[in-house]
Amino acid sequence: MENDKPTFRIIRLTVNGETRVLHVQPHWTLSRVLRRELGLTGAKEACGEGACGACTVLVDNVATPSCMILAVEQEGKSITTIEGLSKDGVLHPIQEAWLEEYGAQCGFCSPGMILSALGLLYKTPDPDEERIKEALGGNLCICSNYEHIIAAVKSAARKMAKEVRHG
Incomplete structure (x- = not known):
């Protein structure tokens, strides 16, 4: 043996x-x-x-x-x-957007959705809705909260662009 x-x-x-x-x-x-x-x-x-x-x-x-x-x-x-993502108790802009746009319901899918969205925003800072849907296509939300999730990604894109401009 x-x-x-x-x-x-x-x-x-x-x-x-x-x-x-x-x-x-x-x-x-x-x-x-x-x-x-x-x-x-x-x-x-x-x-x-x-x-x-x-x-x-x-x-x-x-x-x-x-x-x-x-x-x-x-x-x-x-x-x-x-x-x-958060630093010293300060949420990352994408986490802020998720809260503001009610992107999380039960929250189970949120970490994966947030990181998939962030990966998209690093590559494509101002994606259109189709690009967002494509990037999130591998993430399932059993609560069917997709409308709010897409709004959160759009909001995060604006927040991150503002952060870059104001450095």
């Missing part, structure tokens, strides 16, 4: 601007590591197939379903979770 002990690797992940050294099994997803090893529960565990968007995080500012990528493959990349 071969060795039944799990094989662990030591990796360094940069999550929310902080480098963390972790012992992980090679098959662990980023979602699993964020939630169970780092206690960052904003990325939800839902479908496990990359179909619902609940586990979305930003990897190098690109919206990525964390249930579909291995943690060991994320070394050297910058990972942002919903927990990393």
